[in-house]
Amino acid sequence: MPTLKVTVGERTRLDQQTRQRIKAAQEDEALDNAQPVLNFGSYAELSRLLSQKNLELLEALAEHDPDSIREAADLVDRDYKQVHQNLTELEDIGVIDFAGGGSGRAKKPQLAYDGLEIDLPLTDSNSSPEAAAP
Template sequence: MPTLKVTVGERDRLDQRTRSRIEAAQEGEDLEPAQPVLNFDSYGALSRLLSPKNLELLEVISEHEPGSIRDAAELVDRDYKQVHRNLTELADIGVIELEGGGPGQAKEPKLSYDGLEIDIPFARSNGIAGSAAP
């Protein structure tokens, strides 16, 4: 499994990188597989992914491979509904997958990546972060 690169406010740069890769592929260049990237619009949105409860769930999935959301909830000693909500959010952004879940089947949380690589440069021209005016 690859590592997921997580960024904040990098949409323009990522769009340009994607366009460059498309052009290179159209010109017949051999391309290395691109690292998957998850970009958040704000630090607040990123903080939801990096909440202690979500990080604990990711660690439990990695170490214990729970067979269901209920098993994951028991491993972290939290309410099923809260864990279900957190895991659904993580699945919605692609950090995990919820496999199964057909009639009478439990949804099994599975990691989509080996880890997260957080990339947060502090100097920005897009207003996410930067120096204050004197």
């Protein structure tokens, strides 16, 4: 599984990269295996992903590979309903997936990525040449 790159407010740069990749594909140029990116519009949005409860859930999924939401709730010693809500939010943003769940079977939460790489630029890289330097 790849690592998910998480950014905040870099929509302009990501849009430019996307346009470059589309152009390269149209010109039949080889494309690199780009890292998947999840961009949040604000730190407040990012804080939902990085809440202590969500991080505990992600760690429990990675370490114990629970077979159900209930088992995940037991691992983090929390109420099923709260854990279900947190896992559903994590699924909505693409950090986890659910397997199974049909014909009365429990939904198995599973990680969609090996890890998260958090990239938080403190300056706008488009406005300052120094910020864009390696």
